[in-house]
Amino acid sequence: MQWTQARRAQKMNPSVIREILKVTEKPGIISFAGGLPSPKTFPISAFQAACDKVLREDGHAALQYAASEGFAPLREQVAAMLPWPVDPAQVLITTGSQQGLDLVAKILVDEGSRVLVETPTYLGALQAFTPAEPDIVSVASDDQGVDLDDLRAKAEGARFFYVLPNFQNPTGRTMSEARRAALSAEATRLGLPIVEDNPYGDLWFDQPPPLPLTARNPEGCIYLGSFSKVLAPGLRLGFMVAPKSLYPKLLQAKQAADLHSPGFNQRMVAEVMKDGFLDRHVPTIRALYKTQRDAMLAALQRHMPEGVQWNTPAGGMFLWARLPEGMNAAQLLPRAVERGVAFVPGWAFYAGQADARTLRLSFVTASVAQINTGIAALADAIREQSLASALPSTVEST
Ligand code: PMP
Numbered sequence: 001m002q003w004t005q006a007r008r009a010q011k012m013n014p015s016v017i018r019e020i021l022k023v024t025e026k027p028g029i030i031s032f033a034g035g036l037p038s039p040k041t042f043p044i045s046a047f048q049a050a051c052d053k054v055l056r057e058d059g060h061a062a063l064q065y066a067a068s069e070g071f072a073p074l075r076e077q078v079a080a081m082l083p084w085p086v087d088p089a090q091v092l093i094t095t096g097s098q099q100g101l102d103l104v105a106k107i108l109v110d111e112g113s114r115v116l117v118e119t120p121t122y123l124g125a126l127q128a129f130t131p132a133e134p135d136i137v138s139v140a141s142d143d144q145g146v147d148l149d150d151l152r153a154k155a156e157g158a159r160f161f162y163v164l165p166n167f168q169n170p171t172g173r174t175m176s177e178a179r180r181a182a183l184s185a186e187a188t189r190l191g192l193p194i195v196e197d198n199p200y201g202d203l204w205f206d207q208p209p210p211l212p213l214t215a216r217n218p219e220g221c222i223y224l225g226s227f228s229k230v231l232a233p234g235l236r237l238g239f240m241v242a243p244k245s246l247y248p249k250l251l252q253a254k255q256a257a258d259l260h261s262p263g264f265n266q267r268m269v270a271e272v273m274k275d276g277f278l279d280r281h282v283p284t285i286r287a288l289y290k291t292q293r294d295a296m297l298a299a300l301q302r303h304m305p306e307g308v309q310w311n312t313p314a315g316g317m318f319l320w321a322r323l324p325e326g327m328n329a330a331q332l333l334p335r336a337v338e339r340g341v342a343f344v345p346g347w348a349f350y351a352g353q354a355d356a357r358t359l360r361l362s363f364v365t366a367s368v369a370q371i372n373t374g375i376a377a378l379a380d381a382i383r384e385q386s387l388a389s390a391l392p393s394t395v396e397s398t
Helices: 007-011 016-024 044-062 072-081 096-108 123-132 148-154 177-190 247-258 263-303 329-338 368-397
Strands: 091-094 114-118 135-139 160-163 194-197 221-226 238-241 318-322 358-362
Touching: 007 123, 016 329, 044 263, 072 091, 072 238, 072 263, 091 096, 091 247, 096 123, 096 194, 096 221, 096 238, 096 247, 114 123, 114 148, 123 135, 135 148, 148 177, 263 318, 263 368, 329 358, 329 368
Parallel strands: 114 135, 114 160, 160 194, 194 221
Antiparallel strands: 091 238, 221 238, 318 358
16 A cells, blocks of 8 residues: 655654653663653542542533633633633633644645744744744844834735743743833734744743733734643643634634543643632742752763853743854763763754754653763763863864
8 A cells, every 4th residue: 555645744853852762761861851740749549539529510511512712611721821812702722832833724724825933942842833834934033022123024925933031942931021022012013923832931930021022912823821730731621712703713623623622631620720729839849940940050060071051040940051163962862861961952952043052851751860860961971072072173283
């Protein structure tokens, strides 16, 4: 039998991160690679109680097919928890925010459509957009967020700008208030729609991040949120808030994709979140992740050789580091794995020209003791690699 694959299938690539995760599944490897929330934060007993209650009181409906828009009480809870006025009719419950990215590509992107992304950006978004065969254009970004001059130069004809203002994956950086205000004004002036992805916004350490872009111009933005980082990723539940003009098309795309997100899970989440559960639960995640971030910063300070740079994320799960000149994070990885530690080389997150010296370190999955051991091992691997890369030129010059 001759199977001929669609062009979009040929454009799909295995996720580099999933490939790396396979290596890290070897026993004894300390992994800073995956974007896995700490399982210590999963509220198992709250789910156990909710599961019993949902099955007892609403079991038949919970196990039946349901509305594509989502479970109405959950849509109301989502609308109420967002910091701008949201009509529950604008909330679409999705199967993780990853599905939101897929739906966005389905209804907004044609072959060759220009889609703007930050430099670097979330790999899973690149994977979701790529089958629609867009022309993905990287917009220069600094530690405050996107470079508005570069955005202006590249915005013409773009279908949207995909942006992660809070504790970005992969860099951990946060867009400043001034940059948000300017971006929002500029996007409105240019008529440039924004797709705002915010799975990490609640995981701040010292102070909440500035207001989302969508709050400043709800008609010009699609907002993606997730329960993965504040409750549990295994639920596969997220949501999108869309302008009313786009909602029907997103709903049709959602129907075609999976009819609806699991009604049972939606009811459990609605039950768990009742009575302000997140207000009590999320601060415990913030406190844990802050301790972990501090442990990683201290270990980096203690162990890293001169020339290695890193940032101080104000929330979220990731820290972004850069190797000294002449080094390459992808080449470092096998050496690091040999020494028992894994990370994701930064090149995977660039839509355009990659900075080969960068790497992403997750500080939330490993324990504090493992963070210290793992960063020490990584520092050794860097020293070894820099000696090895120095060798050929020494040999040439002699
Ligand atoms: N967006 C970003 C920036 C992410 O980091 C992730 C998870 N890695 C997602 C979306 C998808 O999350 P989920 O589908 O679990 O809601």
